[in-house]
Amino acid sequence: MPSKNMLPKGQRHHSVRAEYRATRGVEDAPEVIVPILDFENESDGEIQFEDGVRSFLADPAAAGLRLDQYLAQAIPDISRARVQMLIEAGQVRVDGSPAKPKQKLKGGEALEIEGEPRPEPLHAVPEDIPLDILFEDKYLAVVNKPAGMMVHAGAGSTDDERNRGTLVNALLFHLGAGKLSDVSGDLRPGIVHRLDKQTSGAIIVAKDDSTHRKLGDMFSRRMIQKTYIALAHGRIAKDNTTINLPISRDVIRRTRMTTRRADGRTAVSHVQVLERLSTPYGPFTLVEVRIETGRTHQIRVHLQSMGHPVVGDTLYGAPHHIGPAEGGTSLQRNFLHAARLAFTHPKTAKGMDLDAPLPEELTSFLESLRTLAASVE
Structure with a gap:
């Protein structure tokens, strides 16, 4: 039985069986059909960006898709979770009206996305978590992060448990409040770069904004x-x-x-x-x-x-x-x-x-x- 999210029969679809199987590393993954929307040759799908607002017409082939699913494909630099955050914050309009979280598209609607996702600020608390500090002076520290520790809580996370046990929580305890740079905001104080949760090893932390910016420039160069x-x-x-x-x-x-x-x-x-x-x-x-x-x-x-x-x-x-x-x-x-x-x-x-x-x-x-x-x- 076809998925309810598949495009209607006869409309454009794309089989990604080989890609799906290869990227999963599984020999016999089942065929997966997902709509792949292409704006390159669709003049009415061109995305305009003006005064912080993205605006464009929904592709006719989007008929039947959920709004959040469609936008995550149409604008690849925004994840589906961030799209949902934008919708819930009233930053997405469909034909001039605020979008609804589970709204289905008919195709051809005028879509507007105002600004960027604005997750609720996290209030990380200091926690006495042991840290292996490889180097420290008044400007920066280099920490040997263990596997299993997140560097910081995820964007948009309001779950108290997810806001605990991170490297940021440990740094706030060992270095003290106000002793980390603010360049990355409340979510990532002092964090210049990241390591995956299950990757261990050396990570640099900046204590002031000037050091943070210089380190960021060094990484980019x-x-x-x-x-x-x-x-x-x-x-x-x-x-x-x-x-x-x-x-x-x-x-x-x-x-x-x-x-x-x-x-x-x-x-x-x-x-x-x-x-x-x-x-x-x-x-x-x-x-x-x-x-x-x-x-x-x-x-x-x-x-x-x-x-x-x-x-x-x-x-x-x-x-x-x-x-x-x-x-x-x-x-x-x-x-x-x-x-x-x-x-x-x-x-x-x-x-x-x-x-x-x-x-x-x-x-x-x-x-x-x-x-x-x-x-x-």
Whole structure:
């Protein structure tokens, strides 16, 4: 039975079976049909932007789609969650009237989006959470973040539990209120860049706005060297590989990124093999990855694009369990660690070269694979 969200029979549709199957890393994923709306040759679908208001006509092919679903496709730089936030805040109008959260389109409506999403401000509270501080002075700190800790609460989150246990909460306790930069706003005080929740390692925190802005400029100009350690499934044949593939959000699973869209942002990763392991559970490759850019999930999606997902990264195709059902092993996090940051201090001009040691759960897992590899040699 067709999905209720499919376009009417005879209207434009697009099969993404191959893309869906490849990006999921699953051999036999079912065919998925989703509407792909294209404005390039539709004069009445052209988006105008004036005085902070986006305005355009809904494509006729959008008939039957929910407004939030359509807008998330029509404007790729706004997620569906942010679109819903805009609708609920009364910032979206359909034919001049405020949009309704579950409104269905007929096609051809005049749509207006005013401004940007305005999530409720978070009120993060200081929490006494242990921190491994690799370096600290009056301008900045470099922290070795553990896996499982979010850097900050998600935008628009008002759940008290989601606003706790983050790196921001820990920083507010250890450094004190008012001792972090305000450049990133109330949601991310002091946060210059991010690490994924399940990625551990070195992250820079700014204590004042001037330092924050200088660090941000250094990141954008690629003046900060970021080096990661990852364990990938399979045998990577070349000792050195540069992956230069653009990254954008997956149109099917919005929590994922992909290299398979032409509108992605430039992303460059340099992969160097450190060790290859042949075990009864299959081959693995330990790699060092230096990234020139800092796109969301960059290393994870780049390694997956090579057919070598990061161990433990089930979002990008890694198995939940390694080896036979009876026995075997598993890793309850991604084997990805920000091992080194090298940069020139933005205030003192001193060369900084900071190493974050591999955490115990990763060293133990790696040693267990080395033991298995030795047993089959």
